[in-house]
Every structure is written in C-alpha cells, then in structure tokens.
Amino acid sequence: MRFHAPRHPTHHDAAGARLALLAGAALVLGASALHVRRQTRRAEHEHPPRGRFVHVHGTALHYTEHGAADAPPLVILHGSGSMAEEIERSGLVERAGANYRVIVFDRVGHGHSDRLHGGAPTPARQADLVLAALRRLEIDNPIVLGHSWGALVAMALGLNHPHAVRALVLLSGYWFPTPRADVAWMSGLAIPLLGALMRHTLAPLAARLAWPRAIKRAFAPAPVPASFSEGYPVWLSLRPGQLHAMAGEAALMIPTVLRLAPHYGELRVPVVIGAGADDRKFSTRWHSLRLHKAIAGSVLRIVDGASHMLHHDAPELVLGFIDEAAQVADTSRTLTSPARASRRADGPVVQGAH
Numbered sequence: 001m002r003f004h005a006p007r008h009p010t011h012h013d014a015a016g017a018r019l020a021l022l023a024g025a026a027l028v029l030g031a032s033a034l035h036v037r038r039q040t041r042r043a044e045h046e047h048p049p050r051g052r053f054v055h056v057h058g059t060a061l062h063y064t065e066h067g068a069a070d071a072p073p074l075v076i077l078h079g080s081g082s083m084a085e086e087i088e089r090s091g092l093v094e095r096a097g098a099n100y101r102v103i104v105f106d107r108v109g110h111g112h113s114d115r116l117h118g119g120a121p122t123p124a125r126q127a128d129l130v131l132a133a134l135r136r137l138e139i140d141n142p143i144v145l146g147h148s149w150g151a152l153v154a155m156a157l158g159l160n161h162p163h164a165v166r167a168l169v170l171l172s173g174y175w176f177p178t179p180r181a182d183v184a185w186m187s188g189l190a191i192p193l194l195g196a197l198m199r200h201t202l203a204p205l206a207a208r209l210a211w212p213r214a215i216k217r218a219f220a221p222a223p224v225p226a227s228f229s230e231g232y233p234v235w236l237s238l239r240p241g242q243l244h245a246m247a248g249e250a251a252l253m254i255p256t257v258l259r260l261a262p263h264y265g266e267l268r269v270p271v272v273i274g275a276g277a278d279d280r281k282f283s284t285r286w287h288s289l290r291l292h293k294a295i296a297g298s299v300l301r302i303v304d305g306a307s308h309m310l311h312h313d314a315p316e317l318v319l320g321f322i323d324e325a326a327q328v329a330d331t332s333r334t335l336t337s338p339a340r341a342s343r344r345a346d347g348p349v350v351q352g353a354h
Helices: 011-046 084-089 090-098 124-138 149-160 179-192 194-199 200-220 242-264 284-296 315-332 337-340
Strands: 052-056 059-066 073-077 101-105 143-147 167-171 272-276 299-303
Touching: 011 200, 011 337, 052 124, 052 143, 052 200, 059 084, 059 090, 059 124, 073 090, 084 090, 084 101, 090 101, 090 315, 101 124, 124 149, 124 242, 143 149, 143 315, 149 167, 149 242, 167 315, 179 194, 179 299, 194 200, 194 242, 200 242, 242 299, 272 284, 272 315, 284 299
Parallel strands: 073 101, 073 143, 143 167, 167 272, 272 299
Antiparallel strands: 052 059, 059 101
C-alpha cells in the first residue's frame, strides 16, 4: 500500500477560490439588484403621484392639498424615510382640512419629490426650497408643522425666515446630539460608490426585513394602527433614491443639531412643541423638554401614553396644538417679547392619547 503526502493548496487553488467567491458575490448582488429594481417599478406603478408638482430651483416637489383654498394655510413636513401619504393616513390631515388649507409636501428625495441636487439636504436648504414653493403657490404666512426630521426643517424656516411663518408646531423632534446606532448604519449608505452599490442591492432587502420591527418601535407602546399597516406603500420608502435621501439626512442629524442648538433661543416665531411621553426613538425629556426650556414663550404639550408617531396616536390633540399655535400667533402680535416670555408653560401633560 502506498501513502501519499497531503496536497497543500497552491497559488492557483487560492486564486480559483477567490474567483469563485467573487463570482458568487456578483450573482447575489446581481439578483438583489434585479429584485430591487422590480419592486421599485411595481411600487411606483401601483402608487403613482396623487397630488401636484411645484418646480423650484430645478427641483420638482410633490404635494397634496386639502381643505378650502381661502382657509388659513397649514404646511406639514413629514419625517425622514416617510412621505406625505404617511401623514395623510394618520387622520390629522382630514381633520385639519375642516378649518385649514392643508399643504402636505413630499420632502426632497422622499415620496414623489426629486432629490435636492448640488449639495447636502440640510434643514436650511430644504427650508429655502419649501419657502420658494410656497411663494410659487402664493401661500403666505402659514402655520408649519414638522414631525421628527421635518421638525428640523420647520425650525430652520422659523429661524431663517421668521416673517414668512405664522407659527410652528414641532412634533417628536430630535434637537440635541445623542449617540445613535441607526445614524451610523444609515450614514454608510451615503458613501460614494459603495453606498450606491448597497442602496441598489442589499440595503433595500435588509431594510424590508427590518421594517416590521422598526415600525413597531416607532409606534410603541401602542400597536401599529391598521390605517398605517394596511396598504402603506412600503417599497416606495425603500427605493434606492429614498434610501439615499434618508442616508444623507442621517449623516446630517448630529452635525445639524450641534450647529442649531445654540440658536434655538433666537426663535421669534410662536411655537408649540408636542411629544409623546413614551417616545422610544427620541427621548422626550432630552429633546422636547430641553427645547422648551431653550425657547422663551414656547408652549410644551406632552401626551401621556403616546409614541414617536404622535399624530397617529392622538390626531385630535395635535389638531388642538395647531389651533393653539394659531391663537398664540394672533395674541403675540400685540405682546412684547418680555410678555411672551412670561407665558412659558412648565411641561403640562395632556392625558388621553388613546
């Protein structure tokens, strides 16, 4: 019987293994890209734009309009990764349309709106774009409601264009820097080349798998309402283009609030701050309560038992915040700054979210 010494891998064997690995990875990425493209096209076909477009600075912004044209204007800006339809599904828009002319924008890169070209989608640049769109639509002096990342855009409008805004309603905002794992993960999708590859292949699939858990956390402690879970166009939110917008905004979150925080006290626009007491995305105590303390004359409304998705949890209460902002704005016209500062609320809790 003859024994043979074990054969050691050669350079050619190692090269062959690497080629096989690369070929396998290419097949996986290729199959992922085809699936993502197919799902994207299907979502866009099944959920076409339901509103109109306004073109400003080379960017097409999609918006929906509700209520009477001669009613006081209310502009609503959704959070990152969302779209106008999410706001509409909360029931807030329908309720507000009884007394306001409601304009709900798909923010840049979201829903059916174009991405912002030629630079980062900072809150200031988005605010300038929204203001230009409102002027094109001949809408003057609106109340502006911003939710989550949209609240940063509303804040930028109030700080940079105070004479163009009647009042602000800031819901579930992120106002002061905190470590966030989701920011680190999403920011990576904004990296040139590698980020683009991931956005068109594996990232949408991973995001789809994580979607139920992420949405459950956003609505916790309440269950996800049927008005959102049944029929919401998930794949519109997971398209490569919208993931790109989300990644850009994630990368900007902490630098943005580092720059903005020292200026919150300079806000001269009447503001109502709303938050859920049980928000599990952004700590209400760390963010909304601190913002209230930083802005003289601000009104704070914390809803007991409510989540990050406050407008879904308690649309009637949020409508009350809007009405309150309108009343404060009307009263502020006859008050001096010291008088306004004396109206500071000390963190009242509004009961009965559910």
